[in-house]
């Protein structure tokens with residue numbers, strides 16, 4: 001399998017540190033709100049990378065953090081008059097719900113920054129002892145000039161960067177020795193959450209958390225570190241500096257970065273306000289459609305979000321699901337049980353699609369081509385397989401489509417029909433929850449019904465529902 005490594009700017013053959021095992025760290029979201037579909041892109045593409053590696057027989061140790069201490073979380077807590085912890089706990093729960101709805105597997109470990117402060121204090125102390133960090137009035141900075149390889153990931157010209165950011169040194173930040181030095185620890189401001197450290201009562205900088213959690217859960221040297229391309233600089237560059245200076249080892253061997261999800265050709269982001277949350281998309285679509293849409297592009301290509309493309313993805317996914325359903329019907333109606341001699345060639349032809357799929361995925365996880373192969377296989381099934389075939393042959397083709405879908409995290413079997421009485425019961429539960437002002441539960445039931453393809457309409461005459 002070849003992976004494009006941001007470090008070497010080339011596709012490289014993937015060779016894990018330990019045969020048959022993969023250690024992988026993916027930078028997770030800062031939890032101060034519902035995640036948007038831009039945040040969902042790395043979740044979906046790297047979950048797919050994990051699934052593909054598992055399919056190839058690797059045991060994958062997959063770690064993805066939640067950043068649960070941050071200025072934005074604190075600001076949101078102040079706005080709502082609650083604690084930072086309440087905000088982060090709430091949105092971690094919501095994020096996990098979104099991940100489940102997108103069929104993103106839970107990580108082997110989802111560490112929380114606030115639970116790992118001791119490890120961060122230890123790493124910062126080591127960096128100070130080794131001369132890679134310095135304390136000025138309670139703020140600890142990393143000394144970038146001391147690390148010769150600083151800049152090796154982002155391939156940036158450091159002199160340009162240094163002169164470009166010199167003006168930023170004018171106020172407040174002039175305690176740094178160098179414009180590129182970054183914060184490892186900062187003192188608290190009034191009302192902020194804080195931890196005790198040898199330097200000040202305060203909290204860690206953002207970059208140090210990933211270095212520490214990666215080391216704790218995966219070891220000093222890991223196979224893959226991944227995230228969105230906006231993280232290359234400074235976040236990942238700084239993680240490399242911290243980890244390699246502290247541990248004296250290569251931090252991560254392969255660096256994978258997804259391109260942005262754009263809207264009107266601009267990056268979708270919270271700060272620009274041009275985003276849709278995963279939850280908003282869920283009101284209109286099964287989130288399988290979102291997953292299918294994301295995987296229809298290569299992860300390193302920018303992807304533009306539009307209603308038309310979502311509709312096209314919905315239709316494409318339906319085409320595959322219908323083909324699978326049709327094969328199920330054919331299998332039920334087929335007369336012969338056992339595979340016939342003359343069907344062997346047909347199955348060989350079908351199996352060639354799996355090889356083609358693997359080839360696409362082996363080529364730096366080309367899910368765009370892999371999705372095309374599924375369409376080709378569907379076309380093959382629609383034109384070649386009939387009830388005249390044996391049950392065994394029909395089943396083999398159907399299972400092949402399901403398996404390829406499963407590698408991409410797509411569930412291609414039609415959902416079971418829901419009975420009217422079950423729907424009525426859930427609606428009654430939702431009404432009861434609303435009456436008890438348990439709106440979270442009421443929303444959850446609405447979401448569950450939507451997953452079952454049932455849309456609720458609150459009208460003056462009461463709740464109505466329709467199948468969508």
Ligand code: AMP
Nearest residue numbers: 028029030038039041227228260261268
């Ligand atoms: P954040 O919560 O902003 O730190 O982002 C969490 C993850 O989502 C990071 O890996 C980001 O690079 C990624 N991300 C944020 N916005 C986008 C976007 N519009 N397209 C793709 N990835 C994004």
Ligand code: ZN
Nearest residue numbers: 027028210235
């Ligand atoms: Zn990180």
